[in-house]
Amino acid sequence: MTDRSKMPVSGFMKDVQFPEYREHVLANGMKVFFVKDDKFPVTTCRFLVKSGSYFDFFSNGRAGLATVTAEMLNRGTRGKTYNKIAETIDYNGALMSNGAGYDASFLSLSCLKKNFTDMFGLVSEMMTESVFPEEELSQKKSQLISSLISLQDEGAYLAERAFLSILYRGTPYEMDPDGYPDSVKGITRDDVTAFARENYTSENMILGIVGDFDEKEIIKSAENKFSRNGDDKSVRRYEFPNKSPKPGVYIIKKKDAFQASLQIGHAGIKRGHPDYIKTHFLNTLFGGMFTSRINKNLREVNGLTYGARTSFNCKKYAGDFSIETEVNEDKTGFAVEEIIKEMNLMRDVPVQEEELTSAKNYITGNFPLQLETSNNVAGKLLSLELYGADRDFYNHYISSVNALTVDDITETAQKYFRPEELIITAAGNPGILKKQLGKFGVTEIIDKVK
Template identity: 30%
Template sequence: MLGLGLLERTALAIPPVQRTILPNQLVLLVSEEHSLPLVTLQLLVDAGSWRDPQGKEGLAYVTANGLLLGTSKHRATVLNELLDFIGASLDASGGRDYATLSLQILKKDLDQGLDLFLEALTQPTFPEEEIRREIEKTLGSIQAAEDQPTAVATKAFQKALFPSGPYDHPVEGTRDSLPKLSRELLVDFYRTYYHPNNAILAVVGDITLEEAQAKLLLRLTAWPQGKIPKSTVNPQFAQGPEKIQIDRPITQANIMIGHGGISRENPDYYALTVMNYILGGGGFASRLVEEIRSARGLAYSVRSSFDPGRYPGPFQIVLQTKNASAREAISLALQQMERLQKEMVSDKELEGAKKYLVGSFPLRLGTQANLAGLLVQVEYYGLGLDYPERYPSLIRSVTREDVLRVARTYLHPESCILVVVANLKEAKLD
């Protein structure tokens, strides 16, 4: 892992970010990096699955994927051929909070690549046949996941944790909701949310702010602003404890233990990041791995995580163990949560966590795509463009007292939702 000295040099080498707002209210972030003749664009649109209408779950996801299924100028196959010819990569995806459209291209082909990027963004036609094929493909993935114990546990945990609210359904939709989607619904969703005043564009690489502005202004005049509906959201978590047991003829128990967590704007995010590293986010350096895997040999894989978003997301511990060891592994995991609430972590654990988190941060910015992805998130979550420079000090400022405080505030071992997918006869949980 990177030492702190190397970190300081790497952090200072992060290209400066310039922010401007175009006349159509699109937020533009540009980071110049001229070592390679490459340019990466990532557009974030505030059109994630949290905006799905009830009963139409998966609409945001399919709409995002639909951007690449055909435009007013090119069928999907022709669009792909044009991209392949210039060696460009154009990708679209729908997520929980937002959708993204990304382009990676050589600088010499940027004009042609930008034309195709903005064509997909502003002129999608959502062809009926292609949309139906996309929905069928998604349904096939959902069907296949039902044979995967980890996916079964994840689905059951999400359903139990979120009785209602923005994260109460899978991003990709469900077997019940997807067949209800139509081209008309996709077009309406697109026309409602896909506007420049609801988007952020990061441009990273061999380009200046002036170049980016000039090229984009010429091409964005046809992308109109829109009035974005205000959404009333009331996030709710189920109150545990609750135990969900799902019987499967498998040799390993797949276990999820957790409860509600935090949103990304929570000021305790950094203390929780350090605490979670010590608990189960730090691989072999974590207490869960040390106790459950190394000392007891009960599990090959065990980890913990907070998953904050625009709204509060889950905290969870995920592990796999032999069916017969399920009860013991669950008990040990809960004990480690309680231990963090009862006693301060050691100086060695604290410093090890902070050193890793600070030292590894620049590695997450090592590619244009990673940096562009971070920049749009920083803007979306309101973290400030100096976030990459501030992150090390935010982590270093966490104390043992902070870790104890956030463990007592945000960990709830007494009221967890427990999901076990296992051979229940062998697991003997009751």
């Protein structure tokens, strides 16, 4: 019999380098990143437009405009109808996705190597020559509106949406990037055309190509398609307020709920902040992995939930920190107490060296899995460019994490965990939640999230 009483001694973890990539600048200034990977005969191209729903704010409250524009890209160009485009994509067995988030819009297409040249020509056309036909727009809008209506049936969506709306009230990050039923209804073809004209310009776009491809051929094709420069896009600056809004408890009515959907948090930091790695590490330890403090407490010790996680969401110009979980409604108050207790522990008691090392190893050991598929690599590269982060970020990432000390963690927790600022949003049975959460502050009942 094998002696299992001793844990096998662990070997060293190998160093992992971020895959090599090449950067090329087109004549019009547009940046193209190439990551060559010929293990499989497939290629992916990903266009990123450095404008997302942040810019909806400057479009007369047309929340959802960036999303509608991106989702309309395959619905007709000067030379091709929606049907023709759909047929071509499907006939080539290509997989396409397009949409928008807070800071960027994207279009991504993957296909077999042998079809890539044709497909690249087609997506380039969509990025530069879309005409957004009226009829297709009205169909896209009704589809999106119905999806948004159905989202309101989900407790987790209601809690998250209420939390973000309250935290970012009055700022360009207040609204859902997908918009709301009423705001999407109001979007016109002129809005979409103007959004594309102002934002889908060569200097506002980045392109990532990964997989098996002929670089020269792609450059030639891209120079040809993207030769025009757009109008100069005026930069829309907005001064984000420095502090969190008033803390409190917000209950979103969902009277037939079987659980309480909770989202709790406060303001965080933007992506380019120098403390980005520190908060990322703190979060891993606190609520970013299965054995993190929050999941261990709420799930593994107290059995209150199927899972709980925390995150620092770092956007381009601002950020937030939050805990999200769905808990037994009769224990909602207890769950919130435990969350606050854990935040304070993190601030007041230095972490044990062992816990620090454990989180470092977790990040180090799992990092290669994030680089395994070419899509992930492309996504990471384009994000660095989007957020203006250090190009070598991922080459220094593991060593930066491993350099953190116990004091760094305590300081970071004291700076970025602020229990007195917590905004607590909960979707569920209002009667139960009011009783459970009343003790945490002034309580407001919300009928509908918008």
